[in-house]
Amino acid sequence: MLQNAGDLALAGVPDLALGRSSAENAQRTLLNILEDFAAGKTRLESGQRAILNILDDFDAEKVRMEGAQKATLNILDDFVSEKTQLEATQGAMMNILTDFSEEKGHLGEIQRAAWNILDDFDKEKSKVELANQQLGKEIEERKRTGEQLRKASLYSRNLLEASLDPLVTISREGKITDVNQATELATGIARQQLIGSDFSMYFTEPEEARKGYQQAFAQGSVRDYSLAIRHTSGRITEVLYNAALFKGEDGKIEGVFAAARDITQRKRAEEELARQAEELARSNAELQQFAYVASHDLQEPLRMVASFTQLLAQRYEGKLGADADEFIGYAVDGARRMQVLVNDLLAYSRVGTRGKEPVAVDCEKVIQTALADLRKALEESGGQVTHDPLPTVQADETQLGQVFQNLLGNALKFHGTEPPRVHVSARQIKGEWRFAVRDNGIGIDPQHNERIFLVFQRLHTREEYPGTGIGLAITKKIVERHGGRIWVESELGKGSTFYFSLPMKVVTHGNEFRTSTTD
Amino acid sequence: METNSGQVQPIDILLVEDNPGDVRLTREALRDGKLLNRLSTVTDGQQAIAFLRKQGSYAQAIRPDLILLDLNLPRKDGREVLAEIKADPDLRIIPVIVLTSSQAEQDILKSYNMHANCYVTKPVDLVKFVDAVKAVEDFWVHIVKLPPRL
Numbered sequence: 001m002l003q004n005a006g007d008l009a010l011a012g013v014p015d016l017a018l019g020r021s022s023a024e025n026a027q028r029t030l031l032n033i034l035e036d037f038a039a040g041k042t043r044l045e046s047g048q049r050a051i052l053n054i055l056d057d058f059d060a061e062k063v064r065m066e067g068a069q070k071a072t073l074n075i076l077d078d079f080v081s082e083k084t085q086l087e088a089t090q091g092a093m094m095n096i097l098t099d100f101s102e103e104k105g106h107l108g109e110i111q112r113a114a115w116n117i118l119d120d121f122d123k124e125k126s127k128v129e130l131a132n133q134q135l136g137k138e139i140e141e142r143k144r145t146g147e148q149l150r151k152a153s154l155y156s157r158n159l160l161e162a163s164l165d166p167l168v169t170i171s172r173e174g175k176i177t178d179v180n181q182a183t184e185l186a187t188g189i190a191r192q193q194l195i196g197s198d199f200s201m202y203f204t205e206p207e208e209a210r211k212g213y214q215q216a217f218a219q220g221s222v223r224d225y226s227l228a229i230r231h232t233s234g235r236i237t238e239v240l241y242n243a244a245l246f247k248g249e250d251g252k253i254e255g256v257f258a259a260a261r262d263i264t265q266r267k268r269a270e271e272e273l274a275r276q277a278e279e280l281a282r283s284n285a286e287l288q289q290f291a292y293v294a295s296h297d298l299q300e301p302l303r304m305v306a307s308f309t310q311l312l313a314q315r316y317e318g319k320l321g322a323d324a325d326e327f328i329g330y331a332v333d334g335a336r337r338m339q340v341l342v343n344d345l346l347a348y349s350r351v352g353t354r355g356k357e358p359v360a361v362d363c364e365k366v367i368q369t370a371l372a373d374l375r376k377a378l379e380e381s382g383g384q385v386t387h388d389p390l391p392t393v394q395a396d397e398t399q400l401g402q403v404f405q406n407l408l409g410n411a412l413k414f415h416g417t418e419p420p421r422v423h424v425s426a427r428q429i430k431g432e433w434r435f436a437v438r439d440n441g442i443g444i445d446p447q448h449n450e451r452i453f454l455v456f457q458r459l460h461t462r463e464e465y466p467g468t469g470i471g472l473a474i475t476k477k478i479v480e481r482h483g484g485r486i487w488v489e490s491e492l493g494k495g496s497t498f499y500f501s502l503p504m505k506v507v508t509h510g511n512e513f514r515t516s517t518t519d
Numbered sequence: 520m521e522t523n524s525g526q527v528q529p530i531d532i533l534l535v536e537d538n539p540g541d542v543r544l545t546r547e548a549l550r551d552g553k554l555l556n557r558l559s560t561v562t563d564g565q566q567a568i569a570f571l572r573k574q575g576s577y578a579q580a581i582r583p584d585l586i587l588l589d590l591n592l593p594r595k596d597g598r599e600v601l602a603e604i605k606a607d608p609d610l611r612i613i614p615v616i617v618l619t620s621s622q623a624e625q626d627i628l629k630s631y632n633m634h635a636n637c638y639v640t641k642p643v644d645l646v647k648f649v650d651a652v653k654a655v656e657d658f659w660v661h662i663v664k665l666p667p668r669l
Contacts, residue, residue, distance in 0.1 A: 300620060303643050310645035311547065339643055420568040 017340065026079055030072060032273040037068075070086070152247040166229065168244070170199045170213050177255055186233035186239075186260070199258075204228040205235060216243040216256040229260065238264045291349035295342045302342060306335035341456070344470035348455060356396045358482065363390035363404075363435075366397065367424060370404040377412045384418035385412075390426050393502050395432055399478040404437075406471040407498050411439035413465060416493070431504050432484065437499040444490040475500075530660055531557045533583035535567040535600065536618075537592050541641070545587065545618075548652035556660065559583065564595025568603055571610055583613060584668070585659050588635075590619040590626060598629060605634040612666050616655055 160167055166183040168176055179194045187194065187202045194202075200209035209227055216222040221244040229237040243258035309331040317325055364387075369413070371385060372379070378385070385408060393400070404424075411422040421440045426433050444452065451457050452477040458469040472486075479486045482504045490496035530551070538540050542560050549556055559581070561567045567588070570577045586604070590597035597619070604610045614636040619626070622640050630638050639655060642648045659665070 289620070299540065299643065303641070303648075304538075306643065307544055307645040307648060308540065311544075314645075336644075343643075 019122045028073060030075060033072070037065075038113075062336035067344060091209055097232050145237075148189050152448055163259070165262065168194075168199065168258050168260075169254075170256045170258060172217060172253075172255065174199050174210060174213060186229045186231065186237050186262075202229055204230050212241055213243060213256050213258065216245065216258070217253075220245055222258075227260070236264075238267045242248055288349055288352050291345055292353060295346035295349060298342050299339075299346075301337065302339055306332070306339055341468055344468045344474075345455075348470055348474050348477065351399065351474055351481060355399060355481055358394040358396055360392050361395045361397045361400055362392045363426065364399070367404050369401055370408055373405055374408055374412060377409060381420050383412045383415065385424070388426060390424065390435075391428075391433055394505070395482055395502060396478075399481070403475050403478050403500065406475045407437040407500075410435055410471060410498075411441060411496075412495075413467075414441040415439070416442050428504075429501075432501045434499060434501045434505060436497050437501050438495065440495040443492045443494045443496050444488060445492050446490065449488055449490075452488065529556045530584040530665070531559065531581050532585045533567070533570060534558055534560045534587045534588060535561045535562075535564070535592065535597065536560065536587070536589045540587075541589070544645070544648060545652055548649040549656060554655070557581070562593075564592045564597060564600040567592075567600050568595065571604065571607075571613075582668070584665050586613055586615045587655075588615055589617045590617060590620070590621055590630070598626075601630065601633045601635055614659065614663075614665065616659070618652075618655070 160180045164179055164182055166186045167180040168183050169178040171177050176194050176197055178197050179191055181191075183194060184191055189202070198206075199213060200206040201292065203209040205227065212222055212225045212227060215225075222240075223242055225241040225243070227239055227241055229239055231237065237260075239260035240263050241258050241260050243256050245253050246255060246257045248254045309328060313328045313332055317328070320328075367387060367390060377383070408422060408424075412420045423438045424435065425438075426435045428434075433439055448459055452459065453472050454469075455473040456469045457473075458465075476486050479500045479502070484501040486498065486500040488496055488498050527656050534542060534545055536545065542562075546558060549558060551646050559570070561570050566577075567586075569575050569584075570580045571582075573580050573582075588600060592600070597617070600616060601617070604613065604615060611634070615634075617630045617635045617638045618641060619639075620641045637655075639651055642651050
């Protein structure tokens with residue numbers, strides 16, 4: 001109703017404007033005509049003046065002119081009626097507007113009713129708003145929790161995916177329920193295909209794999225379970241599985257979560273290490289065997305050379321001329337020296353082959369035995385050996401005796417003008433006994449600190465100090481066989497101190513401590 | 520061996536030794552002795568057993584009063600020879616002196632276990648070797664009463 005009235009009003013206004021503009025057009029046309037007429041009159045008057053005498057019937061023209069004037073007036077009359085029409089339209093419009101005003105009145109009532117309703121609604125609204133607020137808070141809360149949950153879940157997933165270890169969850173039936181990317185990489189099979197398939201079918205030994213997860217279900221977990229994953233390309237990944245049960249919210253067992261650690265590299269390294277150890281053991285054994293065979297089997301022909309050159313010397317000395325005597329002399333001496341070397345080498349090789357298991361050994365006793373054996377050297381050198389209280393250690397008694405005898409023997413042997421003064425002490429340092437044999441002898445140039453422990457390495461001529469140079473090599477071998485170290489601190493002319501350590505708990509070094517009776 | 524008159528009689532010795540050098544050295548060492556003991560030599564274990572049992576070419580062999588036995592022999596090892604001698608009721612009465620270059624405890628123990636009468640390691644040095652052989656000779660020939668000849 002209201003709208004219709006509006007429509008009317010809007011329709012009427014352009015009509016009115018149109019009416020006004022057409023009246024103006026008529027006026028303008030009329031003015032143009034009048035102008036034309038005025039121009040025509042002027043022409044006429046100039047023509048009248050020109051032909052003053054002639055034209056009398058110009059009256060007709062005058063009548064026609066008046067007629068035209070009348071028509072013009074009629075036209076003006078029409079314009080007036082047009083204006084009246086316009087006014088009528090305006091009146092109608094006013095009526096419409098009046099109607100609209102009445103309608104507005106009605107509208108007011110409706111509005112008031114609406115306001116009342118809205119008022120009531122307002123009251124309700126505040127209640128609803130309150131509820132809404134609470135609801136909003138709750139929703140916010142839930143949203144936050146949901147977000148946290150989502151984040152946590154994403155985080156967990158990312159962690160699982162980031163793992164380089166193939167991870168998998170297995171159902172009680174042995175079906176894969178979830179995997180990470182590492183599993184895809186290890187098997188060469190896509191997640192979609194893996195999920196729902198049998199866990200055991202991706203291993204070189206499916207039966208073992210089955211036992212593995214069954215054990216996890218039965219015992220709750222499995223540790224370092226060795227399996228090998230077979231990739232579709234045939235590549236094998238050696239793994240150790242660690243698996244445990246996982247439960248759902250309700251505490252019910254959902255399955256087994258299994259993580260595989262790729263130990264291919266480790267296994268390869270271990271194998272390599274084992275191979276090298278084996279090789280080393282073999283090469284050691286060969287070396288040992290070689291040293292033994294060389295020294296042992298060399299003895300026989302050497303004994304022949306030595307014996308018969310000696311026999312030659314005994315029987316023919318002074319009978320074959322001076323040259324023959326000299327030659328025989330060198331032959332006898334060479335053979336004898338070689339016998340000593342061979343014997344020393346044999347003794348050196350026996351450190352390993354003839355070693356005994358370590359037992360508790362009283363070093364005081366060992367040193368007394370060594371000193372008894374060195375009595376001749378002590379007497380000849382006028383030396384004196386003193387020692388601190390010495391501990392009981394775990395060692396091969398014979399060999400430890402040899403160590404003391406060699407070190408004390410050297411200390412007595414390599415003395416200067418002063419009679420040798422030797423002191424033995426022992427200190428406990430970091431789980432080992434450290435022995436020191438200190439002398440006042442000729443000392444050693446520190447550049448030879450390593451060399452002196454090598455087989456047959458000597459720093460002096462035989463004329464200066466006799467010996468083959470095996471003593472310290474044997475000593476070192478014995479100490480190392482016991483898991484200790486040996487070294488020297490010395491300066492030329494200022495005496496030497498030989499140190500050696502023995503661990504307080506002797507670790508058996510594989511076959512190093514094997515007792516051997518073969519010779 | 521002393522006779523009733525108190526004279527020492529030469530004895531028969533079997534040397535089982537494959538090394539001709541050692542055979543000669545032993546011979547030299549025994550040559551210096553007071554008596555010209557008869558020394559027979561075989562160079563492997565099979566020959567040794569054949570000699571003792573007078574088999575084959577050894578039909579005329581003399582039963583020795585003493586055996587000097589090397590352990591490392593071709594064909595039949597000295598240890599086997601020792602075992603066979605000591606398992607033979609007829610031969611086990613003959614004293615066997617193991618004369619070898621082996622110093623292995625295992626060999627020493629095994630030899631005594633098989634009733635070797637003594638074990639001597641050949642000294643590397645000539646003088647000591649000669650001394651050892653002479654000592655063996657002196658002991659077994661002059662000091663020890665050997666069983667009577669059958």
